[in-house]
Amino acid sequence: MSRINKNVILALLTLTSSAFLLFQLYYYKHYLSAKNGAGLSKSKGSRIGFDGTQWRTVKKFIMLTSSQNVPVFLIDPLILELINKNFEQVKNASHGSASECKFFCVPRDFTAFALQYHLWKNEESWFRIAENMGFQCLKIESKDPRLDGIDSLSGTEIPLHYICTLASHAVHLVVFHERSGNYLWHGHLRLKGHTDRKFVPFRKLQFGRYPGAFDRPELQQITIDGLEVLIPKDPMHFLEEIPHSRFIECRYKEARASFQDAGLPLKHKFGKVKDSLELSFQGKDDVKLDIFFFYEETDHMWNGGTQAKTGKKFKYLFPKFTLCWTEFVDMKIRVPCETIEYIEANYGKTWKVPVRTWDWKRSPHNVQPNGVWPVSEWDEVIQLY
Numbered sequence: 001m002s003r004i005n006k007n008v009i010l011a012l013l014t015l016t017s018s019a020f021l022l023f024q025l026y027y028y029k030h031y032l033s034a035k036n037g038a039g040l041s042k043s044k045g046s047r048i049g050f051d052g053t054q055w056r057t058v059k060k061f062i063m064l065t066s067s068q069n070v071p072v073f074l075i076d077p078l079i080l081e082l083i084n085k086n087f088e089q090v091k092n093a094s095h096g097s098a099s100e101c102k103f104f105c106v107p108r109d110f111t112a113f114a115l116q117y118h119l120w121k122n123e124e125s126w127f128r129i130a131e132n133m134g135f136q137c138l139k140i141e142s143k144d145p146r147l148d149g150i151d152s153l154s155g156t157e158i159p160l161h162y163i164c165t166l167a168s169h170a171v172h173l174v175v176f177h178e179r180s181g182n183y184l185w186h187g188h189l190r191l192k193g194h195t196d197r198k199f200v201p202f203r204k205l206q207f208g209r210y211p212g213a214f215d216r217p218e219l220q221q222i223t224i225d226g227l228e229v230l231i232p233k234d235p236m237h238f239l240e241e242i243p244h245s246r247f248i249e250c251r252y253k254e255a256r257a258s259f260q261d262a263g264l265p266l267k268h269k270f271g272k273v274k275d276s277l278e279l280s281f282q283g284k285d286d287v288k289l290d291i292f293f294f295y296e297e298t299d300h301m302w303n304g305g306t307q308a309k310t311g312k313k314f315k316y317l318f319p320k321f322t323l324c325w326t327e328f329v330d331m332k333i334r335v336p337c338e339t340i341e342y343i344e345a346n347y348g349k350t351w352k353v354p355v356r357t358w359d360w361k362r363s364p365h366n367v368q369p370n371g372v373w374p375v376s377e378w379d380e381v382i383q384l385y
Contacts, residue, residue, distance in 0.1 A: 052101060052104075052105040053167050053168055053169050054104050054105055054106070054107070054108065054111065054169050055101055055104045055105050055225060056166075056167070057111070057166045057167060057169040057170075057171065058104045058111050058169075058171065058227065059104075059227055060133060060134075060135075060166060061111075061113070061135075061164065061166075061171045062227055062228070062229065064126075064129065064130055064133055064135070065113075065126075067129075068122060068125070068126045068129065069121070069122075070115060070120060070126055071115060071116070071119050071230065072113040072114065072115045072173065072230070073113065073114055073115070073217075073219050073229070073230035073231060073232065074111075074112075074113055074229050074230065074231045075112050075113060075114045075174065075207070075232075075238065076110075076111050076112040076113070076206075077112070077206055077239060077242060078106060078108060079103050079104070079106070079111070079224075080231065080232075080235045080238065080239055081235075081239060082102065082103050082106070083103065083222070083224065083231065083235055084235045084236050084239070086102075087235070090222055090223075090224055091222060101225045102224075102225065103224045103225050104224070104225045104227070105225070109169070109170060109200070109201055109204050110163075110169075110170050110171070110172045110200070110204065110205060110206070111169070111170075111171050111172070112171075112172045112173075112174060112206060112207055113171060113172070113173050113174070114173070114174040114175070114176055114186075115173065115174075115175060115176065116176050116177075116178070116184065117158070117159070117175050117176065117177050117178075118177075118178055120175075123159065127139065127162075130164055134166055135164040135165065135166050135171075136164065136165045136166075136199075137162055137163065137164040137165075138162070138163045138164075138195070138196075138199055138200075139159060139161075139162055140159070140160050140161040140162070140163075140187075140189050140190070140191075140208075141157045141158065141159050141160060142157060142158070142160055142187050142188070142190065143156065143157055143158075144156045144157065144158045144177075145187075145249050146177075146179065146180075148249075148252050148253065158175075158177065158187075159175050160175055160186065160187035160188070160189065160208075161173065161174060161175060161186075161187070161189045161207075161208055162175070163199070163200055165199070165200060170200045172205055172206075172207065172208075174186050174207045174208070175187075176214070179213070179273075180272045180273060180380055180381075182216065182272070182274050182275070183213050183214065183215060183216060183274070184213070184214045184215070184216055184217075185211065185212070185213050185214075185247060186207065186208070186211065186212050186214075187208075187211050188208060188209075188210055188211050189202070189205065189207070189208025189209070206242075210246050210247070211246070211247040211248075211249065212242075212245035212246060212247055213245055213247040214238070214241050214245055215237070215241065217232035217233065217234070217237075217238055218232070218233040218234070219231065219232060219233060220232075220233045259281055263283060263284055264281035264282065264283050264289055265281065265282055265385070266279065266280070266281055266282075266385050267280040267281060267282040267288065267384075267385055268280045268308070268382075268383060268384045268385060269383040269385075270304075270305070270306035270308070270381060270382060270383075271293075271304055271306055271381055272380070272381060273293070274295075275295075275304065276293075276303070276304025276305065276306060276313055276315075276370070276381075277292075277293040277304070278290065278291070278292050278293070278303075278304065278305065278306065279291040292304075294318075296320070299320070300317050300318060300319060300320060301317075301318045301319075301320055301321065302315050302316055302317050302318065303315075303316050303318075304316070304370060305360065305361070305367075306373065306381065306382060307361065308382050308384060310372070311372050311373040311374075311375065311378060311381075311382065312361075312369070312371075312372050312373075313369070313370040313371050313372060313373060314361055314367055314368070314369060314370055315367070315368050315369075315370035316346065316364060316366050316367050317345070317366045317368065318342060318345045318346070318366065319338070319341055319342075319345060321336040321337060321338045321341070321342055322336070322337045322338070323335070323336065323337065324336070324337040344365075345365065345366045346364050346365065346366055347364070347365065348365040
């Protein structure tokens, strides 16, 4: 009887254990797996991945800039590289169609955006609203180098960088400014004495270690990780510019002073760095020194000229030439190696025959009209001293 009871008890225990095990399997399958399914499917592309700190910070920043019509665009090198690798897929994505967070959820300390300052209409209100939304923002300013030498304006400060933190992530907003050479420039992120050095890990910033110059990018709107953002239309070109973007400011005052000390004060400056730049210095006995900047095209080279009273532009065409060293009045200087071709382009085959009357706008053999400077740019492109 005792043996029977033991066998019965053993059987009951085995049955009970099996039933309990089946119950656990059933519970796990129908309850726990359903509850945690989103977490499990995260690795397969679930939208639960959009709950990362980086993504939330970027989303809130985009909401802020969109509501204030601040036209920021993405310049973050890491994310642009990822976008460039998946460009066709990204271009075909629609708003809200992404199934996983592939770009903005990548671990990093900063996400970098930029804007063109002349398009920013309400800077102060934007700063206030950002703080009301929970961002802590640091503004970096410095003197405007474009006004160097203009006594009444040379101390004017302009914004260069904004760094806004939310939770444990930060957005670095790089402020681009237009320069006369039709390119964009950003300044050095130089911390002032009272700045909290622990605000963010500044050394990890990818922009601002030194001033930078970039081509003006054409922008396009895309959707990544469910968010609509502007990016350079050619991401690879922008990425290739970054390592070569370091900019060195011309020391205008010192340069002008050195010419004046040599008895060559600046007489006039025409044009822009990238279009028809010309400098003229007045020496003793009314001797004038002209410095023309040459521009290279596919099959020719040219330099420009400007008429001060009308703003008319002129272009002087030359066949492509290379430079050789020579000695001229005891000085080692460079001259066009193709010397005769260069002279004939400007003065014609009869260049040896003296010309008593010379009009710089009509007499050269290689001159042609090149449009007119807009009146709005005259203060910049026609400077008389």
